[in-house]
Amino acid sequence: MEQVLFKYIDDPEQHKIERYIENGGYQALAKVFKDYKPNEVIDLVKSSGLRGRGGAGFPAGLKWSFVPKNSPKPKYLCCNADESEPGTCKDRVLMERDPHMMLEGIIICCYAINAHHAFVYIRGEFVFPAKRVEEAVEAAYAKGYLGKNIMGSGFDLDIIVHTGGGAYICGEETALLSSLEGDRGLSRIRPPFPAISGLYDSPTVINNVETLASLPSIFNNGVDWYRSHGTEKSPGTKVFSLSGNVKKPGNYEIELGTPLSYVINDLGGGMEDEQYKLKAIIPGGSSTPLLMPDQIDTPLDYESIAEAGSMLGSGAIIVIDERACMVWVAMKLINFYQHESCGKCTPCREGTAWLKQIINRIERGEGQNGDIDLIIDVCGNIMGRTICPLGDAAVMPTESIIKHFRHEFEYHIEHKKCQVKTDYPF
Amino acid sequence: MILTTTTIDKIKTRMARYPSHRSAILPALTEAYRQVGNLNPAIYKEIAKIIRVPYVEVAEAASFYTMFPKNETGRYLLQVCHNISCSLRGADNMLLYIQEKLGIKLGETTKDNLFTLISVECLGGCSAAPMLQIDDTYYENLTREKIDSLIADLRTNAAHKNQEAPSTATPDSDSTDSKDDV
Numbered sequence: 227m228e229q230v231l232f233k234y235i236d237d238p239e240q241h242k243i244e245r246y247i248e249n250g251g252y253q254a255l256a257k258v259f260k261d262y263k264p265n266e267v268i269d270l271v272k273s274s275g276l277r278g279r280g281g282a283g284f285p286a287g288l289k290w291s292f293v294p295k296n297s298p299k300p301k302y303l304c305c306n307a308d309e310s311e312p313g314t315c316k317d318r319v320l321m322e323r324d325p326h327m328m329l330e331g332i333i334i335c336c337y338a339i340n341a342h343h344a345f346v347y348i349r350g351e352f353v354f355p356a357k358r359v360e361e362a363v364e365a366a367y368a369k370g371y372l373g374k375n376i377m378g379s380g381f382d383l384d385i386i387v388h389t390g391g392g393a394y395i396c397g398e399e400t401a402l403l404s405s406l407e408g409d410r411g412l413s414r415i416r417p418p419f420p421a422i423s424g425l426y427d428s429p430t431v432i433n434n435v436e437t438l439a440s441l442p443s444i445f446n447n448g449v450d451w452y453r454s455h456g457t458e459k460s461p462g463t464k465v466f467s468l469s470g471n472v473k474k475p476g477n478y479e480i481e482l483g484t485p486l487s488y489v490i491n492d493l494g495g496g497m498e499d500e501q502y503k504l505k506a507i508i509p510g511g512s513s514t515p516l517l518m519p520d521q522i523d524t525p526l527d528y529e530s531i532a533e534a535g536s537m538l539g540s541g542a543i544i545v546i547d548e549r550a551c552m553v554w555v556a557m558k559l560i561n562f563y564q565h566e567s568c569g570k571c572t573p574c575r576e577g578t579a580w581l582k583q584i585i586n587r588i589e590r591g592e593g594q595n596g597d598i599d600l601i602i603d604v605c606g607n608i609m610g611r612t613i614c615p616l617g618d619a620a621v622m623p624t625e626s627i628i629k630h631f632r633h634e635f636e637y638h639i640e641h642k643k644c645q646v647k648t649d650y651p652f
Numbered sequence: 653m654i655l656t657t658t659t660i661d662k663i664k665t666r667m668a669r670y671p672s673h674r675s676a677i678l679p680a681l682t683e684a685y686r687q688v689g690n691l692n693p694a695i696y697k698e699i700a701k702i703i704r705v706p707y708v709e710v711a712e713a714a715s716f717y718t719m720f721p722k723n724e725t726g727r728y729l730l731q732v733c734h735n736i737s738c739s740l741r742g743a744d745n746m747l748l749y750i751q752e753k754l755g756i757k758l759g760e761t762t763k764d765n766l767f768t769l770i771s772v773e774c775l776g777g778c779s780a781a782p783m784l785q786i787d788d789t790y791y792e793n794l795t796r797e798k799i800d801s802l803i804a805d806l807r808t809n810a811a812h813k814n815q816e817a818p819s820t821a822t823p824d825s826d827s828t829d830s831k832d833d834v
């Protein structure tokens with residue numbers, strides 16, 4: 227399968243600007259400056275069909291077109307490198323191994339939306355990836371790809387690398403902006419949408435690392451080439467992070483529309499231990515509903531996964547085998563969401579705390595009759611009633627686990643213990 | 653004064669790059685944490701002065717970001733991921749193993765003040781699970797043998813570089829074992 231984002235991922239020198247240029251880097255940017263006006267860049271990205279890789283799959287070109295052209299305010303781009311959705315570890319690899327691809331994409335986007343400042347918001351724990359990005363930024367300045375009058379185009383751009391403080395919520399675009407402004411990372415009510423009023427009350431585009439890294443290849447090879455990969459509505463390639471109970475976990479780039487079974491069985495080498503059968507799959511990061519073993523042939527594109535009842539999300543495939551008790555899985559997830567709720571709105575702050583308490587007591591063997599309905603009730607009071615999607619993100623996997631594995635919760639409550647206690651060896 | 657001139661200079665350099673000086677609060681906390689190994693109100697006061705914002709704004713931001721310990725920790729802060737992908741690969745038992753090995757419970761520090769053990773949320777190393785972070789470095793695809801040699805190495809390392817600050821006592825970040833995660 228053609229590798230686009232990962233074409234040079236195994237080249238140990240690719241993170242250096244000399245090697246990146248040797249391998250065709252910054253040619254897309256030269257082409258953009260020479261042949262395209264900013265609005266033509268937006269049009270081309272629109273027609274490429276590129277969709278955001280951070281979770282929501284929003285069309286990138288369309289997002290950029292919301293930035294008002296005649297606003298006197300400065301425009302900003304924030305590259306979202308917060309990567310904290312459990313299961314997701316792809317942006318880290320892109321930043322460590324090929325940071326210039328992302329930078330080239332950032333420059334192209336900034337030119338299109340007329341931004342002269344871009345921020346790369348990297349989660350604080352990613353010290354090494356951040357170091358690689360910092361070095362890449364410095365090298366790009368030294369070679370004239372950043373700073374004033376880039377490649378003689380008259381276009382100026384500064385990139386600032388900003389590291390976070392260990393809060394998942396800062397990956398949510400409006401919380402990211404709060405954090406960048408020096409505040410606690412609290413989400414904001416939309417509207418106004420960031421494209422109209424974002425960072426420092428100015429028009430701001432937020433895009434994921436992988437979204438931006440996809441841009442150079444589109445300009446190098448053209449829309450038709452890009453669209454020849456993937457499906458009609460989900461064109462291109464994408465990196466999937468495969469984790470959990472498979473033989474070869476890892477990050478794999480595939481064309482969108484490739485069956486899930488190909489990733490799990492062919493790339494991932496199948497189940498970790500053949501004695502233990504597949505029990506469930508989380509296909510798009512911890513926030514997405516489960517797919518069941520009979521859905522393993524679902525094509526990995528936004529539409530097909532949605533039709534199967536889940537979401538492509540960030541592309542983090544978590545494979546769960548039958549050694550896991552699903553009450554335990556639900557507990558791991560809800561503990562995370564409760565911990566990461568920013569606390570700004572009541573349904574999420576209180577709701578996740580309640581869910582955590584109830585699910586943990588079931589797991590401890592102290593569940594009470596009526597607890598399952600109580601969970602469903604609390605979920606209903608969170609879903610769709612919150613400021614940002616974290617509330618929904620906590621509810622979706624929880625509801626889905628109960629829907630498919632209600633009997634395990636019932637068994638737990640009745641017998642005060644698991645059918646099979648989860649005990650993955652170490 | 654707690655913050656060294658080097659740290660203060662770093663904060664000022666960062667501040668100068670942002671369109672708004674308030675944006676330097678989180679970078680300042682990060683620099684202070686790198687120097688000291690944890691954060692406290694005295695540090696917030698110094699940062700507030702450098703960035704020219706009220707003390708409470710710094711304190712408020714600091715309290716939100718869990719990556720910065722607010723109390724003294726041992727020389728090495730072992731941050732073990734306990735989230736789903738790691739748990740499916742034995743993180744729970746790994747945590748038990750480390751507790752047994754160090755003779756401490758989760759959240760505690762060894763008597764020699766060398767190791768503090770905590771568990772944290774997903775660190776973005778899910779395809780190389782189970783994993784943990786110490787200072788700037790990720791240790792991935794862990795096994796009992798790897799934990800044994802890691803802890804032995806850190807003990808030796810500490811004995812050698814007894815006078816140095818926490819962050820310099822760790823292996824170079826370049827040793828990050830990310831080879832396995834593609």
Ligand SMILES: Cc1cc2nc3c(=O)[nH]c(=O)nc-3n(C[C@H](O)[C@H](O)[C@H](O)COP(=O)(O)O)c2cc1C
Nearest residue numbers: 278279280306308309310397398399433434437615
């Ligand atoms: C709780 C939460 C956490 C998120 N974390 C991330 C993240 O770590 N990285 C990311 O790119 N997007 C994340 N997102 C999605 C962003 O809000 C935003 O949609 C995305 O960065 C837009 O970029 P894209 O259109 O290129 O995907 C998160 C969303 C939510 C609700």
Ligand code: SF4
Nearest residue numbers: 568570571574612614
């Ligand atoms: S849904 Fe949760 S994380 Fe989002 S704003 Fe409300 S409290 Fe904060």
Ligand code: FES
Nearest residue numbers: 551554589644648
């Ligand atoms: S694993 Fe199910 S109760 Fe513990």
Ligand code: FES
Nearest residue numbers: 733738774777778
């Ligand atoms: S779940 Fe442990 S690093 Fe992601």
